Amino acid sequence: MSSSFDPSIESEIRNHCWNYFSLHAQQRMSAFQFFITLETALIGAGFFVLQSKPQFADSHLTIMIGPLMAMLAFIFWKIDQRTKDLIKNAEKSLLEIESFFLKNSTVVQHLPFSIDQQNPIATFPIFTNRLTYTKSFGTVFVVCGFLGCAFTFALITSLASK
Incomplete structure (x- = not known):
């Protein structure tokens, strides 16, 4: 951007970037x-099936709950990566x-994105970096993937023992 731009164009660019970010x-x-x-729905269905009467627990479709949980965790993790980018x-x-x-203002001293780059936020003592949305979401995706595998194992074991 140079100062020779029309201010309305600068405003359009700012609005476009902000709307893109916000969206x-x-x-x-x-x-x-x-x-x-x-x-949550799949976990509830898994617990229901594990504790249910034989008409639900004997269905081979119930074995798909766990793999579906793991598959959804993977798919949403990949979608989250793209959206993060x-x-x-x-x-x-x-x-x-x-x-x-x-650079071109004598009035404005700080703006949100530039402050974030200059002054990192203090971290929690046991973490070496910030706890970000990416780390938080990633942890949830991994846990749900493992839960899916655990439900698959539990449902197969439950069906095999009957």
Whole structure:
């Protein structure tokens, strides 16, 4: 960006970058909420089947609960990676815009994206870095994948013992 741009174009660029960031950040949260809802339903179905009467527990379709949980964890993890990359692209653009304003303004001293780059937030004593959405979501995806494998094993064992 150079100072020879028309201010309305600069405003359009800022709005475009912010809308891009906002859209993908909201999309990431919505996708994660949907994943949690699906996994909760599958976990509930798994527990129901494990504790149910034989008409449900004997169904071979129930063995698919665990693999479905693991598959959904993998798919949503890959979707989250893509959305995270889109958000990072928007963050880079917004940081460039903020840097331009900081260099060309005597009034503005701090802006959110530039402050985040300069001043890392203090970490929790046992963690070496920040706890981010990526780490948090990744942990949930891994746990749900392992739960899916555990449910598969438990359901197969349950069916084999009957």
